[in-house]
Amino acid sequence: MRWQDNLTVVLVETRNPLNIGAAARAMLNFGFTRMVLVAPYEVAFQEARSAVGAASVLASARVFPGLAEAVAGCTLVVGTASAGKRVFHQPRHLLPEAASRLRAHLERERAALLFGSEKFGLSNEHLSYCQWTVRIPTNSRCPSMNLGQAVALCCYEMARTTASGQAKGSLHRRAAADQLERIVARLSGVLDASGYINLRTRRSHLLKIRRLVRRLDLSPDDAQVLEGMLRQIDWKLARDNRKSGP
Amino acid sequence: MRWQDNLTVVLVETRNPLNIGAAARAMLNFGFTRMVLVAPYEVAFQEARSAVGAASVLASARVFPGLAEAVAGCTLVVGTASAGKRVFHQPRHLLPEAASRLRAHLERERAALLFGSEKFGLSNEHLSYCQWTVRIPTNSRCPSMNLGQAVALCCYEMARTTASGQAKGSLHRRAAADQLERIVARLSGVLDASGYINLRTRRSHLLKIRRLVRRLDLSPDDAQVLEGMLRQIDWKLARDNRKSGP
Numbered sequence: 317m318r319w320q321d322n323l324t325v326v327l328v329e330t331r332n333p334l335n336i337g338a339a340a341r342a343m344l345n346f347g348f349t350r351m352v353l354v355a356p357y358e359v360a361f362q363e364a365r366s367a368v369g370a371a372s373v374l375a376s377a378r379v380f381p382g383l384a385e386a387v388a389g390c391t392l393v394v395g396t397a398s399a400g401k402r403v404f405h406q407p408r409h410l411l412p413e414a415a416s417r418l419r420a421h422l423e424r425e426r427a428a429l430l431f432g433s434e435k436f437g438l439s440n441e442h443l444s445y446c447q448w449t450v451r452i453p454t455n456s457r458c459p460s461m462n463l464g465q466a467v468a469l470c471c472y473e474m475a476r477t478t479a480s481g482q483a484k485g486s487l488h489r490r491a492a493a494d495q496l497e498r499i500v501a502r503l504s505g506v507l508d509a510s511g512y513i514n515l516r517t518r519r520s521h522l523l524k525i526r527r528l529v530r531r532l533d534l535s536p537d538d539a540q541v542l543e544g545m546l547r548q549i550d551w552k553l554a555r556d557n558r559k560s561g562p
Numbered sequence: 563m564r565w566q567d568n569l570t571v572v573l574v575e576t577r578n579p580l581n582i583g584a585a586a587r588a589m590l591n592f593g594f595t596r597m598v599l600v601a602p603y604e605v606a607f608q609e610a611r612s613a614v615g616a617a618s619v620l621a622s623a624r625v626f627p628g629l630a631e632a633v634a635g636c637t638l639v640v641g642t643a644s645a646g647k648r649v650f651h652q653p654r655h656l657l658p659e660a661a662s663r664l665r666a667h668l669e670r671e672r673a674a675l676l677f678g679s680e681k682f683g684l685s686n687e688h689l690s691y692c693q694w695t696v697r698i699p700t701n702s703r704c705p706s707m708n709l710g711q712a713v714a715l716c717c718y719e720m721a722r723t724t725a726s727g728q729a730k731g732s733l734h735r736r737a738a739a740d741q742l743e744r745i746v747a748r749l750s751g752v753l754d755a756s757g758y759i760n761l762r763t764r765r766s767h768l769l770k771i772r773r774l775v776r777r778l779d780l781s782p783d784d785a786q787v788l789e790g791m792l793r794q795i796d797w798k799l800a801r802d803n804r805k806s807g808p
Contacts, residue, residue, distance in 0.1 A: 334580065342711050344704035412722065453721065458590035461714070465588050468711035469718050475699065476658065503791075510798040512791055528787060532778045541774060545749075545758055549795060552756035556802030 320347040322422040323474070325467060326386050328354045328442055329433040333363035338464025339431070340364070340373040346471035351377040352386045352428075383430075383445055392427035394418060395438050395446035396470065398460045405440070407448040414450040415473035422474070429470060434463055491539035499539060500526045502546035509553040566593040568668040569720070571713060572632050574600045574688055575679040579609035584710025585677070586610070586619040592717035597623040598632045598674075629676075629691055634740035638673040639776075640664060641684050641692040642712060644705045651686070651773050653694040660696040661719035668720070671735065675716060680709050690772040691739065693779065737785035745785060746772045748792035755799040 325343055330336055330353065340351060351373050353361060365374050380386040387393045394414065397404070409417065421427050430446065432438035437460075443449065452461060452469055461469075503525055507513045513521045534542065571589055576582055576599065586597060597619050599607060611620050626632040633639045640660065643650070655663065667673050676692065678684035683706075689695065698707060698715055707715075750771055753759045759767045780788065 338708055338711065341704070341708055345698075345700040345707050345711075347701040347703075411718075452591075452718070454591040455593040457593075458587070461591050462584055462587055462710065464708065465584065465591075465711050465714035468707070468714055472657075472698070472715050475701075506795060507791055510791075510795045512794040524787070528784055531781070531784060535777070538774055538777060541770075545753060548758040549752060549756045549799075553795075553798065553802070556799070556805070559802070559805070 318347070319419070319422045320475075321349060322424075322426045323348055323418070324350045324352050324387070324390060324426065324428045325471075326352045326354060326383070326428050326430045327356065327463075328383060328430060328438060329436075330356045330431075330463065331360055331434055332463075333360040335434060335463040336360060336364035337374070339467040340377070342464060342468035342471055343373055345468070346475040348471055349373055349376070353377055353379045354383050354386045355381055383442055387428040387430075387445060389426055390428040391425045392418070392421045393430065393446050394427065395430045395432075395443045395449040396466060397432070397437055397443070397449050397451065398454065404443070404449060406443060406446055408451050409448060411450055411452045411469065411473050414448075415470065415476065419474050431463055431467060491534040491536045495536065495539045495543070496529050496534065497526075499534075499543050499546065500529050502543060502550060503529065506546055506549050506553060509550070509557065564593070565665070565668045566721075567595060568670075568672045569594055569664070570596045570598050570633070570636060570672065570674045571717075572598045572600060572629070572674050572676045573602065573709075574629060574676060574684060575682075576602045576677075576709065577606055577680055578709070579606040581680060581709040582606060582610035583620070585713040586623070588710060588714035588717055589619055591714070592721040594717055595619055595622070599623055599625045600629050600632045601627055629688055630739070630743050633674040633676075633691060634738065634743075635672060636674040636739050637671045637736035637782075638664070638667045639676065639692045639739050640673065641676045641678075641689045641695045642716065643678070643683055643689070643695050643697065644700060644707060650689075650695060652689060652692055652776070654697050655694060657696055657698045657715065657719050660694075661716065662723045665720050665723045667736075672738075674739070677709060677713060686769060690769045691743075691776070693776045735781055737780040737782045741782065741785045741789070742775050742780065743772075745780075745789050745792065746775050748789060748796060749775065752792055752795050752799060755796070755803065 325339065325348060327336060327339060343349065343351060356379065361379065418427055418429065430438055430442060432442060450470065452466060454461060504522055571585065571594060573582060573585060582602065589595065589597065602625065607625065664673055664675065676684055676688060678688060696716065698712060700707060750768055
């Protein structure tokens with residue numbers, strides 16, 4: 317069993333079908349599949365079911381009249397709530413820490429993560445089922461998040477632990493010194509032919525060009541392309557010079 | 563100036579007013595205020611403006627017909643794209659690393675973060691303006707995210723990163739997007755005049771040149787030097803062409 321299958325996302329009294337659909341899609345984006353709805357607006361749920369994008373999550377979503385039945389079987393129940401001026405009776409954890417606690421739990425046992433209605437959030441009654449709550453660290457001037465976005469953030473943060481583990485640094489290959497030096501030579505030639513380089517300051521110009529080409533931090537492929545461009549420009553300038561003569 | 567004010571969130575060809583509103587709200591949730599729309603569906607933008615919740619962001623949002631104007635002045639342009647089977651021409655970073663790179667940049671300079679249309683995402687043409695792209699580590703079975711949720715994740719992750727902690731890598735200044743675009747134009751002109759660019763493949767060449775110039779990762783000074791070189795070569799080629807005649 318995958319750890320994601322141990323999570324139940326519980327939407328309580330959701331009103332907007334678009335939010336149900338958006339929540340389902342965000343779950344799937346991060347590999348979660350179990351959704352439960354508590355007392356949703358009937359119309360909202362029907363409309364959401366007919367939406368595309370996350371059909372599998374919505375098709376298997378279960379509906380309960382009350383929260384108690386919805387979270388039965390979960391050994392950890394966690395509520396989400398925006399900051400505001402509310403008094404909380406449960407411990408609160410910021411999302412990054414909350415997600416890693418949830419993740420650790422989900423590796424072994426089932427947990428429920430609760431999201432309240434768009435208008436009122438989770439009531440104190442709802443929160444009373446929770447061991448602790450999550451605070452998403454939003455700006456105090458606009459603390460309340462869109463429901464679908466809050467679900468997305470929580471799912472992302474739980475999945476993130478491994479995701480960032482897999483993140484590899486960008487170890488892309490670099491052009492070799494001799495290849496770079498050919499570019500320096502070509503570019504100098506082109507600039508000579510164009511009258512960009514003053515003869516008196518030629519030596520210092522060459523150093524500047526060499527340093528510039530080093531700074532470009534070229535890959536072997538890009539170096540080859542650039543060399544080809546310069547070769548063609550060089551050829552064209554030489555031909556024109558022969559044509560127009562001294 | 564707060565670091566958040568250095569970020570421009572750019573929505574390209576967005577269709578759904580709800581997504582524009584959701585993106586604006588997610589921005590405010592994490593303290594971001596600058597939104598730019600490129601060629602949005604007119605109706606969508608008007609409807610979004612009349613929505614509640616993130617009025618300040620939408621009221622000050624600017625609209626541009628094209629991407630080049632929208633990102634002018636930004637010294638880093640980053641695109642978002644879902645996984646899929648697409649071939650990418652730019653370096654890709656997973657969101658956690660991408661956010662810390664962006665954050666480090668925003669502490670000092672302006673950056674743009676691009677989101678494509680709901681249906682098509684960002685095109686290769688759009689991505690050719692980007693130095694690199696972000697990959698949100700979604701599940702391969704449902705990789706594509708809802709627009710508002712993707713904006714929320716990126717904003718959250720940038721705000722989450724503590725500047726002191728993870729700001730690493732290149733701390734040198736970068737050329738702005740409009741300066742890079744002038745180099746692209748000059749280089750294309752020079753290559754045209756040299757016969758490097760085949761008329762039939764001109765369009766794909768332009769994209770390649772734009773991507774190449776982005777990869778060079780130029781400082782403002784180097785960009786100025788390069789522009790000067792190209793201007794001179796251009797002038798010389800034009801003069802030679804006049805001399806040798808048709």
